[in-house]
Amino acid sequence: MTQSEHENGTHEDAVQLPAELTIAQSGEFYQKFETLIEQGKNITLDAGVVTRIDTAFIQLLFQVQRTLAETSHGLQWVNTSETIRRSVELLGMSEQLNLAEAG
Incomplete structure (x- = not known):
């Protein structure tokens, strides 16, 4: 287990994604992702509770x-x-989004 990983399998600095990811949430997350991109490092997403995602969010x-x-x-x-x-x-798009090897 890495230093930034909790015992429950979550990542301390991971962006917690909500159950629904649709065009309605895209604006909010665009702002959040833009800020994280400016930090110049990988972005970790915790998508364990996602039950709906639309093409716009993908x-x-x-x-x-x-x-x-x-x-x-x-x-x-x-x-x-x-x-x-x-x-x-x-x-x-699994490969393009690095989901092919994600767990």
Whole structure:
């Protein structure tokens, strides 16, 4: 277990994603991600409680990943829900969003 990992499997500095990730939440998370991107490091997402995600939010995640990649950083995942895995996989974006190897 790493120093920044809790015993329950969550990551201290992970962004906790809510149950629903839709276009309605995109603006709020765009602001949050923009601030984190400016810090110049990987962004860790805890998606364990996600029960719904739409294409607009997946597009936001893809843009965040692309922006991070420009500085040799990326998205990291902890506690990914089946919903998020299935939705991203259906769009063929697991690899682009670093979900292929996430747990």
